Amino acid sequence: MIEVAVFVVVLLAFIGVGIYLSTLRTRAPAPPPGETTGSASPTVEAPAPESQKPETAAPELEPAEAPARPVAPTGLGARIRALFAGGKASPETWAGLEEALVRADVGPTAAAAVVGRVREHYRPPMDPADVVADEVAGLFAEDPAWEAPSGPDGRPGVVMIVGVNGTGKTTTIGKIAARLRGEGRSVGMAASDTFRAAAGEQLGVWAERTGATLVAQERGADPGAVAFDAVKAAEARNLDVLFVDTAGRLHTRTPLMEELKKVRRVLEKAAGRPPDQVLLVLDATTGQNGIQQARSFTEAVDVTGVVLTKLDGTARGGIVLAVREELGIPVALVGTGEGVGDLAPFDATAFARALIA
Numbered sequence: 001m002i003e004v005a006v007f008v009v010v011l012l013a014f015i016g017v018g019i020y021l022s023t024l025r026t027r028a029p030a031p032p033p034g035e036t037t038g039s040a041s042p043t044v045e046a047p048a049p050e051s052q053k054p055e056t057a058a059p060e061l062e063p064a065e066a067p068a069r070p071v072a073p074t075g076l077g078a079r080i081r082a083l084f085a086g087g088k089a090s091p092e093t094w095a096g097l098e099e100a101l102v103r104a105d106v107g108p109t110a111a112a113a114v115v116g117r118v119r120e121h122y123r124p125p126m127d128p129a130d131v132v133a134d135e136v137a138g139l140f141a142e143d144p145a146w147e148a149p150s151g152p153d154g155r156p157g158v159v160m161i162v163g164v165n166g167t168g169k170t171t172t173i174g175k176i177a178a179r180l181r182g183e184g185r186s187v188g189m190a191a192s193d194t195f196r197a198a199a200g201e202q203l204g205v206w207a208e209r210t211g212a213t214l215v216a217q218e219r220g221a222d223p224g225a226v227a228f229d230a231v232k233a234a235e236a237r238n239l240d241v242l243f244v245d246t247a248g249r250l251h252t253r254t255p256l257m258e259e260l261k262k263v264r265r266v267l268e269k270a271a272g273r274p275p276d277q278v279l280l281v282l283d284a285t286t287g288q289n290g291i292q293q294a295r296s297f298t299e300a301v302d303v304t305g306v307v308l309t310k311l312d313g314t315a316r317g318g319i320v321l322a323v324r325e326e327l328g329i330p331v332a333l334v335g336t337g338e339g340v341g342d343l344a345p346f347d348a349t350a351f352a353r354a355l356i357a
Helices: 002-027 076-083 091-103 108-121 128-138 169-182 199-210 223-236 254-271 289-301 319-327 348-356
Strands: 157-162 187-191 213-215 241-245 277-283 305-309 331-335 343-345
Touching (some): 076 091, 076 128, 091 108, 108 128, 108 319, 157 169, 169 241, 169 277, 169 331, 187 199, 199 213, 213 223, 223 241, 223 254, 254 289, 277 319, 277 331
Parallel strands (some): 157 241, 157 277, 187 213, 187 241, 305 331
């Protein structure tokens, strides 16, 4: 009897729940137009886990323009003008000018000298680059223009050419010979570089090309013997000037310097006097190493002048200021190219303008 009663209660409960749900459906608001209706509850999809979500491409962003950087002045003249941009010169201005000159291979001694002269003469609104150029040229003001020497009593002038390999010693001799031959002077060449392969042959080409007299021996011969024979041949032929080519291995090798000293002594013995000139050929691209070269050769053979070669649009040759100020050696000639005529006596004003350009 109890079981029947429980069954009736449960049945009545289910009937009541059904009636209640039916009442809720009739009270629900009508769906908006266009939506389907049904007795079933709407299906709601659960959000997909992060790993299953479709990837959406990130929007492409246009690269932002980098802020424009100020263009640093490139030429030495432009850098100098930038230092004096405010018109007035401060201690920082003078320090910057000295640093700019040192970076141009002028050397610390020459740079300090130039800055001192500029401080005395610069007044706004002068162009500071022009003032610096004028003062650079002024350092060479007392140097005489180069001329080929003449010996006493009509004897040949003797010029010894020295420098490390690759600076253009042999080519320089050829260009000077071409210049002098164009002036109607007679020239002799001594191939005393008997160590470098084809050195004598190269000088021989220049001798034939310029009409100069060549004295040479086989490779490996005694350089002093070649120099002695050349002096005697030049005297016998009444030549105006003799150029003596020499070996040019690295200046740090003592045997080379000893060999050059020997050649100089032989020239002095043969001519009865020291060489009239000893010209050091320096490559304009050498940089501060040129100071050491000039010092080493001067100590060995008493250099009297510098020939600056390969002075073109990229090499300014500031090193000759350092040589001039530290060693007192003037600049004799300047080579600006490969052509026969690309060699001329040093012009201080033109050089200074090119250096500061």
